[in-house]
Amino acid sequence: MDPSSKWVIPTVLLCLFGFIKELRPVESFLTPFLLSKNLTEDETVNEIYPYWTYSFTASLIPVFILTDLVRYKPFIIIEGLALVGSGMVMIFGSTVGLMKFMQCLYGVATAADIGYFAYLYAVVPTERYQAVSSYTRASYLAGRFSAAALGQLLITFDVINYAGLNIFGTVCVSIATIISITLPRAKKSLFFHSQFTNEEDLSEDPNVQDNEKEDNKEEHNNSSNGDILPASHDQESNPEVVNSQTPSESSILELSCFGEDSSQHAAHQSEPSSRFKFLSVFRQLWSEFRTCYSDWRLLQWSIWWSVASCGYYQIGNYIQNLWDAVYLKQEETPDELWYGGVEAAATLTGAASAFFIMFAKANWDHYGELLMGIISLVDGCLIAIMGFTTNIWIAYSFYIIFTATFHMLITIATFQIAKVLTVERYALVFGWNTFVALVLESLLTLIVVDSHVLNSPADLQFIIYGVYFGILGGAFLVKAFYVLGKITSQNRNG
Numbered sequence: 001m002d003p004s005s006k007w008v009i010p011t012v013l014l015c016l017f018g019f020i021k022e023l024r025p026v027e028s029f030l031t032p033f034l035l036s037k038n039l040t041e042d043e044t045v046n047e048i049y050p051y052w053t054y055s056f057t058a059s060l061i062p063v064f065i066l067t068d069l070v071r072y073k074p075f076i077i078i079e080g081l082a083l084v085g086s087g088m089v090m091i092f093g094s095t096v097g098l099m100k101f102m103q104c105l106y107g108v109a110t111a112a113d114i115g116y117f118a119y120l121y122a123v124v125p126t127e128r129y130q131a132v133s134s135y136t137r138a139s140y141l142a143g144r145f146s147a148a149a150l151g152q153l154l155i156t157f158d159v160i161n162y163a164g165l166n167i168f169g170t171v172c173v174s175i176a177t178i179i180s181i182t183l184p185r186a187k188k189s190l191f192f193h194s195q196f197t198n199e200e201d202l203s204e205d206p207n208v209q210d211n212e213k214e215d216n217k218e219e220h221n222n223s224s225n226g227d228i229l230p231a232s233h234d235q236e237s238n239p240e241v242v243n244s245q246t247p248s249e250s251s252i253l254e255l256s257c258f259g260e261d262s263s264q265h266a267a268h269q270s271e272p273s274s275r276f277k278f279l280s281v282f283r284q285l286w287s288e289f290r291t292c293y294s295d296w297r298l299l300q301w302s303i304w305w306s307v308a309s310c311g312y313y314q315i316g317n318y319i320q321n322l323w324d325a326v327y328l329k330q331e332e333t334p335d336e337l338w339y340g341g342v343e344a345a346a347t348l349t350g351a352a353s354a355f356f357i358m359f360a361k362a363n364w365d366h367y368g369e370l371l372m373g374i375i376s377l378v379d380g381c382l383i384a385i386m387g388f389t390t391n392i393w394i395a396y397s398f399y400i401i402f403t404a405t406f407h408m409l410i411t412i413a414t415f416q417i418a419k420v421l422t423v424e425r426y427a428l429v430f431g432w433n434t435f436v437a438l439v440l441e442s443l444l445t446l447i448v449v450d451s452h453v454l455n456s457p458a459d460l461q462f463i464i465y466g467v468y469f470g471i472l473g474g475a476f477l478v479k480a481f482y483v484l485g486k487i488t489s490q491n492r493n494g
Contacts, residue, residue, distance in 0.1 A: 007124035011132055013183050014120060015139040017076070021083060021176035022143025024169035025151025026090070026162060028340035031320035033162035037094040045321045045458055046451040048099045052317065053445045055107025057438040063111040064431045071186040072122060075115035080177030082109035087170030091163070116140075118427060122186035145347045152340030192281055285428065292421065292429050297365070300479070301416045302433050304372055307472050308413075309437035311465055312406050314444055315383065319399055321458035322386060329390040329459075342396045349400055350407035357408045366487065368412055370480035375405050376473030384466025387459045444468075 026033055034044050067075040082105045089102040120132045147169070154160050160168070293299050320339055327334050362368075382398040389395055414430075421429060448456050448464055456464065 007120075007128055007132070010123045010184050011120060011135060013179060014076075014116065015135050017080075017176050017179045017183075018116060018136055018139035019143040019146075020172050020179065021080060022140060023147045023150070023172040024083070024087075025147045025154065025340065026165035026169050028148045028151045028343045029155065029162050029165060029320075029337065031324060032337060032339070033090070033166065034099060035324075036162055037099075039094075039096065039099065041321065041324060042451070042455075042457075043096050044099075045318065046449055046455050047096055048103055049317055049321075050445045050450050051100045051103035052107045052110070053313070053438070053441050055104040056110050057107075057435075057442045059108050059111035060114075060431075060435050060438055063108075063114055064427075064435075067112070067115045067118065068189045068427075069192050071189045072115045072119040073180070073183050073185050075112045076119060076180045076183065077177060079109045079112035079115065080173055080180050082106070082112065083173040084170060084177060087166060087173060090166050091170065114427075114431065119183070119186060122188050123184065141347060141351045145344050145351075148340045148344035148347060150340075152338065152344065155340065156336060288425060288428055289432065292425060295420055298417055298420050298429070300369075301413050302429065302436075304472070304476060305410065305413045305417065306433045306436040307440065308376070308406065308410065308469075309434070310440040310444065311468055311472070312410075313437065313441050315399075315402070315462070315465055318449070318458055318461055322462055323392065323395055325458045326390060326392050326395050330392070334392070338396065342399060346400045346403035349404040353404040353408040354411040357411050364412055364416055366483065367480075368416060369476050369483065371412070372409050373473045373475075373477030373480050375409055376469050376476060378473075379405055380466045380468070380470030380473055382466075383469060384463050387462030387466060 031044055034048065035041065039048070063075060086102045086105040086109065089098055089105065093099065093102065117136060120136060121129060124132050151165055154165065155162075293302070323337075323339065364371075379402050382402050386395050386398050417429060417433075418426065447453050448461055
C-alpha cells in the first residue's frame with residue numbers, strides 16, 4: 001500500500017467502531033428499563049445514577065495519562081469491553097448493587113472514550129487532522145442518532161421490549177469491540193512517544209531511501225577524509241531527528257522531552273533513565289499547563305466550557321427521570337413514551353447548530369461573551385420551567401432547544417480555546433477542562449442528588465440546574481457589558 005494512504009484503513013475502522021458502539025438504543029429508555037426491574041424512581045435517581053458521575057471522574061485522569069502511555073488502542077478495546085460488561089450486567093442483574101456496578105463500568109467506558117478521539121492523531125498525517133476529526137465526530141453522532149431513532153421505532157411498533165433493546169445494544173458493542181482489536185497499533189503518542197518514528201514506513205518511502213543513500217555516501221566521503229561531522233549535519237542525515245524537529249511537532253517535543261532513543265542510545269538505557277523520562281514528561285506537562293492557562297482569554301472560555309459542560313452532563317443524566325416526574329404530575333399512565341424520538345431530535349438539532357454556527361461571521365472576542373450570557377440565561381429559564389411544568393410536550397421541546405443551544409455555544413467556546421493552542425496542546429487543555437467539569441458535576445451530584453445529602457427529586461433538581469445556568473449567564477453578561485462599555489469608551493475617545 002502507498003505509505004501516503006496508510007491513514008485510510010485505521011480511519012475507516014475507527015469510524016465504524018465509533019458508529020457501532022453508539023448503537024445502544026436502551027439508553028434512551030434506561031430509566032423505564034430499570035423501573036421494569038422492580039427498582040424504584042428514588043433508587044434510580046438518588047442511588048444508581050450518581051455512580052456514573054463518580055466513576056467517570058475517578059477514571060478520567062489515570063485514563064488520560066495511561067491511554068497516551070500505551071498508545072490509545074488498549075483503551076479503545078477497554079471501552080468496548082466495559083460497554084459489553086455494562087450490558088451484560090443489565091441483562092442478568094436486577095439489584096441496586098449490580099446496577100451501581102453497571103454505572104461504574106459505564107463511567108470507565110466514558111472515560112476511555114478519550115482513546116477513541118485521540119487515536120487518529122497518532123496514526124494520520126498532520127494535514128489530515130481536521131478531516132479525521134470531522135469523520136470521528138460525525139460517526140459518533142450518527143450512531144447516537146440512529147440508536148435513539150431505532151429504539152423509538154422498535155418500542156412504538158412493539159417489536160421488542162426494553163430488555164430486547166439492551167440485548168441488541170450489547171451485541172452491537174461486542175461487534176465494535178472485535179473491530180477495535182483489528183485496529184493497527186499507533187507508533188507514537190502525543191506525550192510519551194512523540195519522537196517515535198516507524199522505521200518500516202521510512203524504509204518503504206523511496207524519497208527517504210534516496211536521501212539516506214545520498215547522506216550515507218556523503219558521510220562516508222567525509223569520514224574517509226578525516227573530517228568530523230558537526231551536530232547539525234548529523235541531525236540532517238538522521239530522519240528520526242528531522243521528523244521530531246519539524247515545526248508542526250515542536251510542542252509535542254516540548255511535552256515529551258525525551259522520545260524513543262536511537263538503537264545506539266537504547267543500548268545504554270537503564271531503568272532509572274526510564275523513570276527520569278516519565279517524570280520529565282510530567283514536569284513538561286505542568287509547564288505547558290501553566291503556559292496555556294496564563295492566557296486570560298483561554299482561561300475565561302475554559303471556565304464557561306467546564307461549568308456549562310457540568311450542567312449539560314447533569315441534565316442529560318437525569319432528563320428521563322424528569323419526564324417520568326412530569327407524567328406522575330399528570331396522574332395518568334402514558335400510552336406511549338417518546339424518549340427515543342426526543343433524544344434523536346436533540347442529537348440532530350445539536351449537530352446542526354454546531355455545524356451552522358461555523359459559518360457565522362462575528363467577532364466572538366467582542367460578542368461571544370454577550371451571546372453566551374444571554375443564551376445561558378434563557379437556558380436557565382427553560383430548565384427551571386421544565387422542573388415546574390406538568391406538560392410533557394413542554395418538557396420534551398425545551399430539552400431539544402436546550403441541547404441545540406448548548407452545542408452551538410460549546411462550539412463557539414471550543415473555537416475560541418483552540419485558536420490560541422497548537423494541535424498538540426488540545427488534549428492537555430480539553431482533557432483538563434473535562435476533568436474540571438466532572439469534579440463540579442461530582443460535587444453537584446453529591447450535594448443535590450445523592451441519597452445521603454439533599455436527595456432531591458428530579459423536578460427539584462431541574463429548578464436548581466436552572467438557577468445554576470442563570471448564575472453562569474449572569475456572570476458572563478456582566479463581563480460582556482463591561483468589555484463592550486470599555487470598547488465604546490475607547491472609540492469615543494479615539
